[in-house]
Amino acid sequence: MAAAVDALERQEIRRILLTRPAVEAGEKLGFLPGDLSQKVDPYLRPLYDALFEMLGFEKVEKLIERNVIEVAPLAYMRGRTLNDAFIILDESQNTTIEQMKMFLTRIGFNSKAVITGDVTQIDLPRNTKSGLRHAIEVLADVEEISFNFFHSEDVVRHPVVARIVNAYEAWEEAEQKRKAALAAERKREEQEQK
Template identity: 70%
Template sequence: MPALHTIQFSLFPEDNERLQNLCGWRNEHFDQVELRMGVEINARGFQVSITGLADRIVKAEEVVRDLYDSTDEETLSPEKVHLLLHEYGLDSAKALDSEQMLVKTRRKTIKTRNPNQANYIEAIQSYDVNFGIGPAGTGKTYLAVACAVEALENEKVRRIILTRPAVEAGEKLGFLPGDLSQKVDPYLRPLFDALFEMMGFETVERLMEKNVIEVAPLAFMRGRTLNDSFIILDEAQNTTVEQMKMFLTRIGFASTAVITGDITQCDLPKHQKSGLRHVIEVLDGVEGIGFTFYQAQDVVRHALVKKIVRAYDKYDRKQERIKDGKDHGKSSS
């Protein structure tokens, strides 16, 4: 992976009105430059730092300086920023092969690391129901949580609902100690970790107390209609066909649902078909639903994880060929 560099510089003359003009509402002008140029911009007062690939940060500094110069005579707008980027030959988001999407929360900005992640974010922003399917380490759950937090902070939804089939407890959680939230906490830990990172522990705890963030085992979703919500169903490969249908028919008005899972890691009994595997066939070709399929090359964790995923895929294909050969031999006899 190419090395990232950081460049730092100061803006002169120091003028608070011009600085506000440069940044735009909620830093929208900086966001525009970041997205087009594949860099990260941080400004503390008039001290600016830009992080990215070496050739991009140099050009990004030129853009920021030119934008600041222009604030002396005009009020910037997204359209004017776009025109300046066009003059630099940066009239599309792919101009620097950056194929990158941004998800901005109050605590951090999350950037996609490959085209499949960018397609995933674009689909979540475009469709009410989305599926992220693929191996561990591809970011499908983390990015779904990021989009949920962004939607909540921008008041596009009123609550976040996290759910997951508790296969290990057989969906019968009554014997486990604690209240309902504590019973399912172990199964939703990856979602909580992402929430804490993006919102902070105290904020998440407060929003859970107010039921703005709700945790519910999949078995408890039956009979509900979920309006004005961002709903994440994690580990969906462990849903049954009936559970998946039940979940999808809970989605109400002004809601977004993201379903994530890995069909190669199903913990259901062998005689039960995975609801995630089944829904891929059922909803194939249905308009208004987004599917993003991740591959081993999309893994963004430790490099060994990618090799492990590929090794398992290779082994599974070999076993299928052996099985097909045996079955063919039996049929011939």
């Protein structure tokens, strides 16, 4: 977000566009009343919060009114070409492969795209591959595209969050080893029965 604001202030781009998929984190919220902006606001609220923290409420509101800053659900990107823009796709681990491809092909001239996501926090239905995971595989060798991976020591929240991340990573590693050992044991038992 800071890089986008900096690029705007240095007039390297003409607008900032922020988007994220409207995917619920585990719990189902059901029908949301209101118009479109009221329905998608809960999904986009973290993006607004970051902008307000960096620029202040009044400045953000003015920039939104002038369409210099746009916050929109990912579903509304289809058909657009985003020139002279800094585009941020947040929570991209919750995109499908099709959504990610659609987003990536919106990038226009003199634009930069930053895609953030955490593949350990995917909220998609089972058997739906994350667009972020897929993009990492498909685009690894494409020129002008780079990936930066962060770890628990990069956490900029409360220090306990890094310890929480480490604990989950250790548990997941142990769980993978346990499953591999069980699979090896089953295979050995099957071979002994033959």
